[in-house]
Amino acid sequence: MTTTVTTTVTTDVVTLPREQMGPAERLLDTVLNASAHLWHNRPGVNVGDKWVAAKGHRGGGTPVKPGLFVPAAEDLYGRLLAIHALNSDLMAHFASYALKETDWRDLKVACAALMLVQPRCGQPVTGDDGKLAFHDDDLRAVGEAMVLHYERKSPRMLTPKAVLRIAELLESDAIAGLNRTAGFAEETSRKPALGRWSKAATKWLEIREKNLPMLEGLVRAGYKETIKNIARKVGYKPKSEHFFAVLGWKQSQTSEGHRTMGMDGLKLEKRERLDCLSEAEICEIIVTQNLTYKEVVGRLPPDIGLTPAVMVALLPSLSDRDLRQLTPTLEELGLMSEEPVRKAWERAIESATDQRGLNIAKNVQSKALRERLEASADKAAAAAVDKATKDRDIHVMFLVDRSGSMQGALEKSVEALTRILAGFPADKLHIASFDTMGTVHKPKASTRTAVQHMLSGVMAGGGTMHLSAVYALAADGVRIPAGAELIVFVVGDEDGEDGLRLAEMFRSCNFEVSAMALILNVAYRRGSTVTECARTLGVPMSMVTVEQFDDPYQVTRVLQTVLEAPPPAATGPGRMGWVEKVMGTPLLTAL
Numbered sequence: 277m278t279t280t281v282t283t284t285v286t287t288d289v290v291t292l293p294r295e296q297m298g299p300a301e302r303l304l305d306t307v308l309n310a311s312a313h314l315w316h317n318r319p320g321v322n323v324g325d326k327w328v329a330a331k332g333h334r335g336g337g338t339p340v341k342p343g344l345f346v347p348a349a350e351d352l353y354g355r356l357l358a359i360h361a362l363n364s365d366l367m368a369h370f371a372s373y374a375l376k377e378t379d380w381r382d383l384k385v386a387c388a389a390l391m392l393v394q395p396r397c398g399q400p401v402t403g404d405d406g407k408l409a410f411h412d413d414d415l416r417a418v419g420e421a422m423v424l425h426y427e428r429k430s431p432r433m434l435t436p437k438a439v440l441r442i443a444e445l446l447e448s449d450a451i452a453g454l455n456r457t458a459g460f461a462e463e464t465s466r467k468p469a470l471g472r473w474s475k476a477a478t479k480w481l482e483i484r485e486k487n488l489p490m491l492e493g494l495v496r497a498g499y500k501e502t503i504k505n506i507a508r509k510v511g512y513k514p515k516s517e518h519f520f521a522v523l524g525w526k527q528s529q530t531s532e533g534h535r536t537m538g539m540d541g542l543k544l545e546k547r548e549r550l551d552c553l554s555e556a557e558i559c560e561i562i563v564t565q566n567l568t569y570k571e572v573v574g575r576l577p578p579d580i581g582l583t584p585a586v587m588v589a590l591l592p593s594l595s596d597r598d599l600r601q602l603t604p605t606l607e608e609l610g611l612m613s614e615e616p617v618r619k620a621w622e623r624a625i626e627s628a629t630d631q632r633g634l635n636i637a638k639n640v641q642s643k644a645l646r647e648r649l650e651a652s653a654d655k656a657a658a659a660a661v662d663k664a665t666k667d668r669d670i671h672v673m674f675l676v677d678r679s680g681s682m683q684g685a686l687e688k689s690v691e692a693l694t695r696i697l698a699g700f701p702a703d704k705l706h707i708a709s710f711d712t713m714g715t716v717h718k719p720k721a722s723t724r725t726a727v728q729h730m731l732s733g734v735m736a737g738g739g740t741m742h743l744s745a746v747y748a749l750a751a752d753g754v755r756i757p758a759g760a761e762l763i764v765f766v767v768g769d770e771d772g773e774d775g776l777r778l779a780e781m782f783r784s785c786n787f788e789v790s791a792m793a794l795i796l797n798v799a800y801r802r803g804s805t806v807t808e809c810a811r812t813l814g815v816p817m818s819m820v821t822v823e824q825f826d827d828p829y830q831v832t833r834v835l836q837t838v839l840e841a842p843p844p845a846a847t848g849p850g851r852m853g854w855v856e857k858v859m860g861t862p863l864l865t866a867l
Contacts, residue, residue: 299363300855303370306355307837308820311830312348314382315441316340322347344441350450352382356390357458364396366859368415373861375422379431379629380833381438384422388434389442389451391419393460393471416472421864423476424483436499439480440506443473474510476866481512485519492522498570500524551577559589568593569602584609591617596624600632603649604639612645628652629659631695631828650724653828657699658722660832664839669760672700673749673787676709676731677768677797679740685799685822686736689767690728692795692825696835697727706754711738714748740772742805743781750785761790763839766806767822769798775808782813791815791842797822816842 297305312327319330321337325347328337360367371387374380398414423442425433434442445451452468455461461469481503484491494503500523506512514520520527550558550572558580562572569590576582587609594602599621611617625633625648633649633656640646676693678686697705697719707717707730717734719726756762764782772778782789792810796802796819810817818838824830840854 299359299366302355302359302362303366303855303858304818304837304841306352306359308818308834309824310352310355311824311827311833312351313345313827314349314352314385314445315344317342320345325351344444344448346448346450349386349445349448350454352386353390353445353451354454356386357454360390360394361458364394364415365413367391367394368418368863369859369861371418371422372864373858375425375434375864376432376861378833380829381435384434385438385441385445388419388422388438389445389473391422392416392442392473392476393419393446393455393469395460397472417866418864420472420476420479420866423473423480424866425864426483436494436502436506439477440502440509443470443477443509446470446473477506478510478512479866481507481510482515485514485516488518488522491519495522496566496568496571498568550575553577555580555583555585559585562586562589566593569598582609584611587611588614588617591620594620596627599624600628600636600649600652603636603645607640607642607645612642622648625649625652626655628656629832631656631831633828634695635828653695654698654722654724656832657696657835659699660836661699661839664836669757670839671704671706671756671760671762673746673754673762673764674705674707675742675745675764675766675768676707676734677740677742677766677770677772678709678734678736678738679711679768679772680737681740681769681771681800682736682797683799684736685769685797686734688822689795689797690731690734692797692822693731693767694724694727695825695831698722698724699835706749708745708748709734710741710745710748712741712744713738714741714744714746716748716752740805742766742770742772742809743778746778746781746785746787750787756787761842762787763842764789764792765795765838766792767795767797769796769800769802770794770806771801771803772805775805775810776812778805778809779812782809789813789815791817793818793820793838793841795820795822795825 316327319342320340321328321330321333322340322345323333323335323337327340327345327348330339356367359370367387368391371391374383374387378384394415396412396415398417399412401409401412403409423434423439427433446455447468447470452461455469456463456465460471461467484494484503491503494500504523504525519525550561553561558572558576561567567590572586572590573582576586580586582605587606588611599606603621606612606617606621612621631653633652637646637649640649674693674697676689682689697707700722702719702722707719708714709717709731717730719730792806792813792815794806794817807817818841820834820838824834837854840857842853
């Protein structure tokens with residue numbers, strides 16, 4: 277159904293510069309718009325402070341070696357520093373929340389690094405009489421607890437690689453400079469501030485030396501060299517030779533002759549070589565020694581390589597994430613037709629919490645496998661929506677700008693929508709695109725394919741009237757039940773009519789908006805319609821750039837955060853907003 281409405285375009289731009297944001301706004305903006313990965317394991321190119329894979333890249337940019345991508349690190353760490361400067365308690369709770377409630381590995385590392393070096397470390401506070409009144413809170417203990425937190429087989433703790441990366445991050449010139457500017461280290465100091473990292477890392481090593489099965493498990497998982505590097509960096513002195521033995525770490529005497537541990541009778545646990553062995557012998561070793569994929573794949577004889585039999589032997593060691601990522605390999609080896617492998621893979625697909633399946637699907641040949649991987653992305657989005665809306669009656673309205681100003685940008689809007697719309701229940705999802713006329717869209721099914729088909733005919737052109745989409749939905753019979761929450765997503769550059777007019781349209785159509793979210797996609801210029809509308813309605817507004825939906829890990833984070841973001845005042849009593857949820861997270865405490 278379509279409805280024509282006269283258009284009026286405003287040229288005013290109302291944006292809130294980051295430096296004017298409060299700590300809560302900065303926190304939300306960080307989660308929604310700072311998804312860039314800090315570490316890359318392959319060569320890249322720096323294009324305008326954005327990391328691009330070197331393979332296949334044509335054009336300008338500066339080559340970047342594998343490892344820490346400094347511009348992304350500087351941006352994320354700088355955002356966290358600003359939050360800490362405005363509200364150190366909020367930053368401490370957010371660090372605890374990041375570790376316990378998210379799977380965002382780089383964010384965990386950055387938060388832990390900041391908490392380990394920030395200056396609130398339990399200092400004594402004296403009264404007017406010069407006597408001790410009390411001790412300040414020790415927020416560095418939160419950083420220590422992040423390093424030491426342990427949950428068996430959980431992704432929500434720091435891996436050995438993450439522990440080492442904290443130091444790597446703090447030692448980079450850019451981050452060391454930010455810490456000096458923030459007053460976390462002397463301006464004249466040449467050494468980077470590491471705070472309590474050495475203390476925390478030492479205790480981390482001690483715990484694993486006392487619990488050798490834990491240490492052995494990390495070695496089997498491929499972290500042997502990482503643990504050695506942590507030990508070297510902190511100058512770790514083991515209590516027994518078993519530490520060196522498990523790591524297969526031969527010791528040599530120092531020039532001063534002080535070393536005694538591990539010099540005599542040390543029996544190193546060496547990995548048995550796999551070359552010159554038959555396929556059957558290799559499989560037997562994998563099974564009897566419980567070897568993992570990472571332990572084996574780089575040691576296979578070139579004349580044998582990774583065979584179906586070897587992969588089947590390795591299957592018990594693979595995590596669900598491993599199985600999803602190895603889909604092209606399993607297909608190439610012909611194992612997807614084997615029932616045990618297929619069942620394990622299907623269980624892994626069902627447990628996906630991100631949309632990585634969309635990227636993996638590009639590398640498989642089977643149409644059926646591609647469809648299953650794409651379906652896993654839809655299911656991950658649905659799971660994020662379900663988690664955020666649990667025990668809440670939420671309706672969502674998507675207003676998609678297809679006006680002339682979206683030429684060259686509309687394709688990005690459509691791609692973002694294909695990643696998220698399938699996550700919403702069909703009976704609570706209301707979609708309309710607009711120029712000066714609103715058009716209601718209804719997907720044939722709650723799938724990515726159905727969303728693509730629904731939006732395939734949307735073309736950019738004409739003027740801009742957001743309110744025409746609202747009117748079209750109302751004319752089509754959309755009604756929001758009493759007591760339900762309505763969250764309005766607008767996809768576009770918000771360059772259209774006065775926001776007051778859009779707010780009046782919502783009211784005249786009896787749409788009581790609880791919150792608004794702008795998925796910003798700008799081809800030419802940004803307007804202020806959505807910002808002014810939210811201000812007029814007195815409801816909170818979240819903003820996320822459309823580029824964030826390129827990251828398969830970020831899509832589910834954005835969905836869950838935006839849906840949880842409105843504070844209690846916006847949605848009635850008894851409802852905890854996202855920032856309130858962060859502040860309600862208990863501070864982590866060291867063991």
